[in-house]
Amino acid sequence: MTDTKKIGRPRGFDYDKALTEAMSVFWAKGYDGASLRDLTGAMGITGPSLYAAFGDKRALYLKTIDHYCEADSCAPIVAFETEDEIGAAVRNFLLAVIHMATEHESGAKGCFLASSVVTTVGQVDGVAERVESAIEETEKRLAARFDREIAKGTLPPDFPSRERAALLFDIRQGYMFRGRGGWDAERLRRDVDARVRLVLMH
Amino acid sequence: MTDTKKIGRPRGFDYDKALTEAMSVFWAKGYDGASLRDLTGAMGITGPSLYAAFGDKRALYLKTIDHYCEADSCAPIVAFETEDEIGAAVRNFLLAVIHMATEHESGAKGCFLASSVVTTVGQVDGVAERVESAIEETEKRLAARFDREIAKGTLPPDFPSRERAALLFDIRQGYMFRGRGGWDAERLRRDVDARVRLVLMH
DNA sequence: TATTTTATGTATCAAACGATATATAATTCA
DNA sequence: TGAATTATATATCGTTTGATACATAAAATA
Incomplete structure (x- = not known):
C-alpha cells in the first residue's frame, strides 16, 4: 500500500x-x-x-x-497475550470478554464474527472460509500463550494447551450469548474465579 | 385449547x-x-x-x-436429564450438542435460539425477553440435574451445580460456533473426554 | 492549456419487499 | 334453508430494496 x-x-x-x-x-x-x-x-x-x-x-x-x-479487534486475545502471569492473563481474558459482551461500543455487543457474521455462513459466499480461519487462528494464539508458560516452567510439560485454548474459546462464546441475552457484567463476573481455576487445572 | x-x-x-x-x-x-x-x-x-x-x-x-x-426441541438437555450415570449424562449432552452443531436437520445447523434468533435481540421487539428466559430455564434444568446427583451422594454436597451448569451451557455455545464455522463432528469430539472430566471436577 | 483519469452528486431504475382489499368458498347456527 | 362467520384465492397496493446512467468536479500528465 x-x-x-x-x-x-x-x-x-x-x-x-x-x-x-x-x-x-x-x-x-x-x-x-x-x-x-x-x-x-x-x-x-x-x-x-x-x-x-x-x-x-x-x-x-x-x-x-x-x-x-x-485490525486485531479482539481485545480479549490481546489482554491474554500481554499479561505475564498466566492466572492473571486468563482472568483478564475473561474480564475483557465480559466487557465486550455487555458494553456496546458503536451500538453493537459481542464479537462481530461470533455474534453477527457467523449467522451468514451458509448465506453469503466467502464468509465460511473467513469464519473457519478466524476460529483456527484464535485458538492457535491462545494455545501459543499456554505453550509459552510451559516453556517457562509455570505449567507442567503435559499441560493440554490446545484443549484449554479451545475451552477458553468456548467460554467466550457463552459469555457473548448471555450478553446478548441481557445479562449484565456483574452477573457474568460471578464465575470468573472458578473458571480461571478450571482452565489452569492440571 | x-x-x-x-x-x-x-x-x-x-x-x-x-x-x-x-x-x-x-x-x-x-x-x-x-x-x-x-x-x-x-x-x-x-x-x-x-x-x-x-x-x-x-x-x-x-x-x-x-x-x-x-416443543422441548433441545435434544442435548433431554439427553442430559434422561441418562442416570452422571458421567455418561455429561458425555451424552456434549455428543448431542456436537450432533446438533454439525448435522443439519431441515437445512439448518446448531440451535435456533443460540445460532439465529439471538442476533435479532436488539432488532425485533419481543425477542430479548424470550432469549433471556430461555437461557435461564436451560441453566436451571442443567443445575437441577447436578443437584439430583448431590442428593444421591454421587457428587459432594459442595459441588458447584449452578457454576458447572453455566459451563456446560457455554461449551454448548462454543460447539455451535465451530459447527457453523465448518468443523466436522469428529474434530469436535476430540475434547469430549477431557471436558467431561473438567465439568465434574471437584 | 488540453487531455486523461478517477470521484462525486443527482436522479432513477426494475425488482422485491411487507401487507391488504376484494371476492369467493366452506363451515356452524338459527 | 338463510344468515353469520371464518378461511382461501387473486390481484395488487405503496415502499423499499440493491444497483446504475449520466453529467460534473478535481486531480495528474503531456
Whole structure:
C-alpha cells in the first residue's frame, strides 16, 4: 500500500474509517437488515462512491470482515497475550470478554464474527472460509500463550494447551450469548474465579 | 385449547406444521433474510392465510420462537436429564450438542435460539425477553440435574451445580460456533473426554 | 492549456419487499 | 334453508430494496 499519488480526483473520504462505519451497521443490523441507505448514511458517502470504492454489498461485507480480523479487534486475545502471569492473563481474558459482551461500543455487543457474521455462513459466499480461519487462528494464539508458560516452567510439560485454548474459546462464546441475552457484567463476573481455576487445572 | 368445533370455514392446513416450516425458513435465512414469499412457499399457504392465522411477519417470528422452546426441541438437555450415570449424562449432552452443531436437520445447523434468533435481540421487539428466559430455564434444568446427583451422594454436597451448569451451557455455545464455522463432528469430539472430566471436577 | 483519469452528486431504475382489499368458498347456527 | 362467520384465492397496493446512467468536479500528465 504505497502512498504514491494517483491520477484522477482523490477520494473525499477516509477508506478505513468508512469501512469501520460499515462494519458497525452490519454488526448492529445484520447482513440482510443493513440496507444500502443505512450503509451510505453511516459511511457519509453516496451510493456510487460506495460501489466504486468497495464493490457491491457483499464485497463490502467481506471487506468489513477482513478489516475486523486484521485490525486485531479482539481485545480479549490481546489482554491474554500481554499479561505475564498466566492466572492473571486468563482472568483478564475473561474480564475483557465480559466487557465486550455487555458494553456496546458503536451500538453493537459481542464479537462481530461470533455474534453477527457467523449467522451468514451458509448465506453469503466467502464468509465460511473467513469464519473457519478466524476460529483456527484464535485458538492457535491462545494455545501459543499456554505453550509459552510451559516453556517457562509455570505449567507442567503435559499441560493440554490446545484443549484449554479451545475451552477458553468456548467460554467466550457463552459469555457473548448471555450478553446478548441481557445479562449484565456483574452477573457474568460471578464465575470468573472458578473458571480461571478450571482452565489452569492440571 | 379445547378441541371444540368452531364456526366458519376450517383451516386447510396444519397450524403447528406450518409454524415448524416457518421456523426452518427463519433458521436458515434469518429474520430479515426470510421473505414472506419464502415463508408462504415453505408453509404451503398464501399471504392472506398467513396474516389471518399468525399476524404479521414479526408476530409469526415470535410464535416460531415460542414453538421451538415449548416443543422441548433441545435434544442435548433431554439427553442430559434422561441418562442416570452422571458421567455418561455429561458425555451424552456434549455428543448431542456436537450432533446438533454439525448435522443439519431441515437445512439448518446448531440451535435456533443460540445460532439465529439471538442476533435479532436488539432488532425485533419481543425477542430479548424470550432469549433471556430461555437461557435461564436451560441453566436451571442443567443445575437441577447436578443437584439430583448431590442428593444421591454421587457428587459432594459442595459441588458447584449452578457454576458447572453455566459451563456446560457455554461449551454448548462454543460447539455451535465451530459447527457453523465448518468443523466436522469428529474434530469436535476430540475434547469430549477431557471436558467431561473438567465439568465434574471437584 | 488540453487531455486523461478517477470521484462525486443527482436522479432513477426494475425488482422485491411487507401487507391488504376484494371476492369467493366452506363451515356452524338459527 | 338463510344468515353469520371464518378461511382461501387473486390481484395488487405503496415502499423499499440493491444497483446504475449520466453529467460534473478535481486531480495528474503531456
